[in-house]
Amino acid sequence: MSAASEADAIRTSSVAKPRPRWTRNISSKIAAVPMILTALVVFLGGTIWTVVYSFTNSKLLPKANFVGFDQYERLWSQSRWLVSIENLLFYGVMSLVFTVVMGFILAVLMDQKIRHEDTFRTIMLYPFALSFIVTGLVWQWILNPDFGIQGIVRDLGWTSFTFDPLNNPDTVLFGLLIAGLWQGTGFVMCLMLAGLRGIDEDIWKAARVDGIPTWKTYVMVIIPMMRPVFITTLVIVASGIIRLYDLVVAMTSGGPGGNASQVPAMYVYDYMFQAQNLGQGFAASTMMLLSVLIVLIPWAYLEFGGKKHG
């Protein structure tokens, strides 16, 4: 009896409990360690850490000395921060509208079965391969008041001509916009073109049979059908705009006149790494996070909430 039960015990232990669960597929778990560390420690942990420390009065070094919303009160009373937010809103709306409208129009033009499509696309997309620093520096040169467009038109005899956006606080954002659009529209055009190509040819045939004019088909049928493409584009472009930093550094360093073209990312960098005022930097970056969530949460809701309902 005892021998049998012993054998039984051995069998059950070797069958039911071969190895502890966590050692199964151990290689795959090791392979996922970098992802788990990135997701948990850096993305989640880092974000929470910064949000928590934005409620402290950390200066040179992070200190867990909590002061409530003091940093936020200070932040929202700084004219530099308020200008940054205003600039970002203005630049963001303009940039979103122009990239999407121009990108769509260009995509429609490209979709007319034109010749040399590859050449046109190559030309429109190459700026996207360049960095914002290179983009900013080239346009800074083209917009140079003495040698650039303004200088040339004046040399032609039109001496009162003024086109100097980067040195005028009222127009500096348009200067940034010209460069930003140059860099990013080609990319949006490609996304839109892929969307247009994804639309069933039968839709076009049906519209043609019904005698609907082409432009009307685009507005009434194609654009509503491309809603997912538009939403994805908007989310990508918007999350890029909130990070806007390099372009401003290269073109204006936040000027003219001190802070006419400041943006939030610049405020964060300056307070965190230059002004030794970590608390302000943390509070400002938390506000940046909030603004992204405002964009992201409705999108995630539409995207994933919508799927559940079919």
Place this chain on the structure above:
Amino acid sequence: MADVGMTAMTGPRGAKPRKTLSGRNIMLYGTLLVVCVYYLLPLWVMVMTSLKGMPEVRIGNIFAPPVEVTFQPWVKAWAEACTGLNCDGLSRGFWNSVLITVPSVIVSIAIASVNGYALINWKFKGSDVFFTILIFGSFIPYQIMLYPIVILLREMGIYGTLWGLIIVHTIFGMPILTLLFRNYFSAIPEELFKAARVDGAGFWGIYFRIMLPMSLPIFVVALILQVTGIWNDFLFGVVFTKPDLYPMTVQLNNIVNSVQGVKEYNVNMAATVLTGLVPLIVYFVSGKLFVRGIAAGAVKG
């Protein structure tokens, strides 16, 4: 008359030939050409300015080609331009960028491809949760994670070194690359994977003998994405390295936007062209794969 009779008899065959000079086509190509001028203008100005001497830049038109071609600005930008106390030109930044980009690209692609493979074929409890956090993390502004990463790197003793920056690039490349590889691997038939399992191949065996050889195109796409992305990075370079190790973009900005000395626009433009050259070469060589890379990066799985 006979001709007319002939055509009437045979009738038109094939599609009606389009008039090439219709009003519609003139509008269409005209608009596209104007757009192309806007896109090409900066490249033209950049290259032309970099080939002029300073006297010519001062009196001439920035759009005009150089009267006298000189490569002196290029030489100066590469070997003599000053940033702060260093006067060894952009070459320093170039080599720093090479030292940053090459390992970052290799490490990030290696880790992300294995990770994407694990996520598809070796799912474990919670793997999807981590993946979702990873994807959401890619939308969060980097600014909020900068300081915690500084602390982590400082604790590891690699803050301000090239390795620190390489780790940062690997971390922030992970979401998009993992997504890219995961989507690609998910299209490989599962039967192949199962057959290899039956034959006794393990995790790494399947990865190296089946997944890797079948996925070369997506590795090329990832390579393009990472080389241009890391080469063009500015923020991480500024935050995570010291002036001696600044990547090319940071050094370029410091050269051009330095307030001291006489502005040498031709040298500045030569430096700008030099910095843009690597991603431009990658772009023009890769052609359609570049488009595929950014499209894959943009459209979520």
